[in-house]
Amino acid sequence: MTALLSVEGLGISFGGLKAVNDVSFTVRPGEIVSVIGPNGAGKTTLFNMISGVYQPGSGRVVLGGENVTGMAPHLLARRGMSRTFQNLQIFQSMTVLENAISGYHLKERGPVLADLFGLPSSRRRAAEAQAGARELLARVGLDRAAEREAGNLSYGALKRLEIARALALSPKILLLDEPAAGCNAVETEEIDHLIAEVAKSGVAILLVEHDMKMVMRISNHIVVLDHGEKIAEGDPATVSRNPAVIAAYLGTDAGTEAAHADG
Numbered sequence: 001m002t003a004l005l006s007v008e009g010l011g012i013s014f015g016g017l018k019a020v021n022d023v024s025f026t027v028r029p030g031e032i033v034s035v036i037g038p039n040g041a042g043k044t045t046l047f048n049m050i051s052g053v054y055q056p057g058s059g060r061v062v063l064g065g066e067n068v069t070g071m072a073p074h075l076l077a078r079r080g081m082s083r084t085f086q087n088l089q090i091f092q093s094m095t096v097l098e099n100a101i102s103g104y105h106l107k108e109r110g111p112v113l114a115d116l117f118g119l120p121s122s123r124r125r126a127a128e129a130q131a132g133a134r135e136l137l138a139r140v141g142l143d144r145a146a147e148r149e150a151g152n153l154s155y156g157a158l159k160r161l162e163i164a165r166a167l168a169l170s171p172k173i174l175l176l177d178e179p180a181a182g183c184n185a186v187e188t189e190e191i192d193h194l195i196a197e198v199a200k201s202g203v204a205i206l207l208v209e210h211d212m213k214m215v216m217r218i219s220n221h222i223v224v225l226d227h228g229e230k231i232a233e234g235d236p237a238t239v240s241r242n243p244a245v246i247a248a249y250l251g252t253d254a255g256t257e258a259a260h261a262d263g
């Protein structure tokens, strides 16, 4: 199957520092690709370039055959790319359902005229968003929490709510920035299952995650960064045996986990 996303020679510098240098890889529909690497390796910066938050200094991002390099996030969303952030982007004082509904408006930029005048087309859109949001909440296991204030949810549930919001855009590719950060083992497993289910439905997943056990469990393909450079890529078993990868992680807990995860 041909690539949905091609990252081609992507790079950016901050001052004199090459935060990301000449990184290339591809993601196919339904595939789970993880980007890993020690702290400061350039993972978030790479994500920010792919998702239009940063303008790359060099290279290209191609989505569905179209050059989308540096395109604004809402335009990428219309083309099928949606993302979550390391820091939760949830409205804590709104209900779970209202948060999920807000995901439907991420593609739009400012209020549409029909909304301002309360036209039937806007009421129909609102009803559709509400029905879709309820379906999404069921998909992420939060349907029974729909009327609860989001701020009262457990951390793992908030993370799943954030994924629900991103899914409201019906993405072809979902970028997840540390979806299991701060979660306990049970919550991490729930997020595992959710990601696997989303991928199974044909959505491509690009993941940055520190939880090495999770990465090794769910990834089809892993890209390893160190000091902004891609030092390895391949399936989990191959990558975890790669001497350059082990050396990059040496002395970190994640390195020890990576070295033993396939055994």
Ligand SMILES: Nc1ncnc2c1ncn2[C@@H]1O[C@H](COP(=O)(O)OP(=O)(O)OP(=O)(O)O)[C@@H](O)[C@H]1O
Residues within 6 Å of the ligand: 014, 017, 019, 037, 038, 039, 040, 041, 042, 043, 044, 045, 046
């Ligand atoms: N906006 C910025 N301005 C200057 N330097 C930056 C900026 N963003 C990142 N950097 C630097 O670029 C390098 C890569 O950082 P980045 O946050 O992408 O790494 P990371 O792999 O995501 O790290 P972590 O695992 O700690 O989240 C680091 O040296 C960082 O200090």
